[in-house]
Amino acid sequence: MHKAYFGVEGLDRNLEQGLSYGSQIMVEGDSGVGKTVLAGEFIKEGLRCGDTCVYVACDDPPVAMREHLLNFKVGTPAYEETGRLVFIDAYEEEGSTEKYVLSDLRHLEKYFALESEVLRSCSGRRVRLVVDSLSTLLTNLEITDVIDFHRTRLKQLKKKGILTMDIFVNGVLEPRLVTITSHLYNFILKMSFNGSRYNPVRQMQIGKVKSQQFVSSTHMFTISPIYGILVAADTGVYE
Numbered sequence: 001m002h003k004a005y006f007g008v009e010g011l012d013r014n015l016e017q018g019l020s021y022g023s024q025i026m027v028e029g030d031s032g033v034g035k036t037v038l039a040g041e042f043i044k045e046g047l048r049c050g051d052t053c054v055y056v057a058c059d060d061p062p063v064a065m066r067e068h069l070l071n072f073k074v075g076t077p078a079y080e081e082t083g084r085l086v087f088i089d090a091y092e093e094e095g096s097t098e099k100y101v102l103s104d105l106r107h108l109e110k111y112f113a114l115e116s117e118v119l120r121s122c123s124g125r126r127v128r129l130v131v132d133s134l135s136t137l138l139t140n141l142e143i144t145d146v147i148d149f150h151r152t153r154l155k156q157l158k159k160k161g162i163l164t165m166d167i168f169v170n171g172v173l174e175p176r177l178v179t180i181t182s183h184l185y186n187f188i189l190k191m192s193f194n195g196s197r198y199n200p201v202r203q204m205q206i207g208k209v210k211s212q213q214f215v216s217s218t219h220m221f222t223i224s225p226i227y228g229i230l231v232a233a234d235t236g237v238y239e
Contacts, residue, residue, distance in 0.1 A: 007045025010231025
């Protein structure tokens with residue numbers, strides 16, 4: 001069975017046998033810590049290994065990810081023309097010129113319908129789905145509605161074998177909702193700033209289910225304009 005990776009060497013070392021398609025990844029992190037950079041690496045790796053990649057742009061227009069991928073020497077027009085790379089604009093609403101646009105961010109039903117429509121067009125292929133960031137779509141909604149949406153959506157994505165990366169920005173949603181939501185994912189990656197205000201240090205905590213137990217390891221990382229995310233060795237493993 002084909003396995004998937006992030007495309008980040010230090011991170012992929014911790015995956016052992018890789019990720020199964022149908023897995024759900026929760027990326028949670030501080031603003032500016034590198035979540036979108038990670039998403040770009042994930043998409044680049046998907047394109048490299050033959051996957052179809054769907055990117056939902058919630059916090060910036062799709063052109064921002066196109067430019068980001070270009071920095072990684074990935075030109076997007078050819079991939080878009082062949083349907084290997086699909087953008088959903090959940091940022092600009094009425095002013096968008098994209099093929100797929102979420103016209104109203106306040107209705108989860110409309111988002112679910114649009115996401116399902118795009119994924120149907122990718123039927124029969126290995127697909128990676130990135131939502132950046134899902135927390136933007138879930139603000140100011142009732143907790144019960146959000147949890148019902150999560151359960152229904154993730155169940156459908158798993159059934160279809162979609163490799164899903166949902167990104168959450170720290171501080172946007174209630175901590176209790178984030179905690180409840182996290183139990184629906186089988187791989188959790190937390191990215192944060194540590195160190196002093198004048199010398200911030202980036203850190204990621206990688207959590208996964210291993211032998212029926214949830215274990216995590218912590219790693220320092222930096223971001224290179226040429227190589228992207230560079231992950232250091234373990235700083236500790238704990239259960």
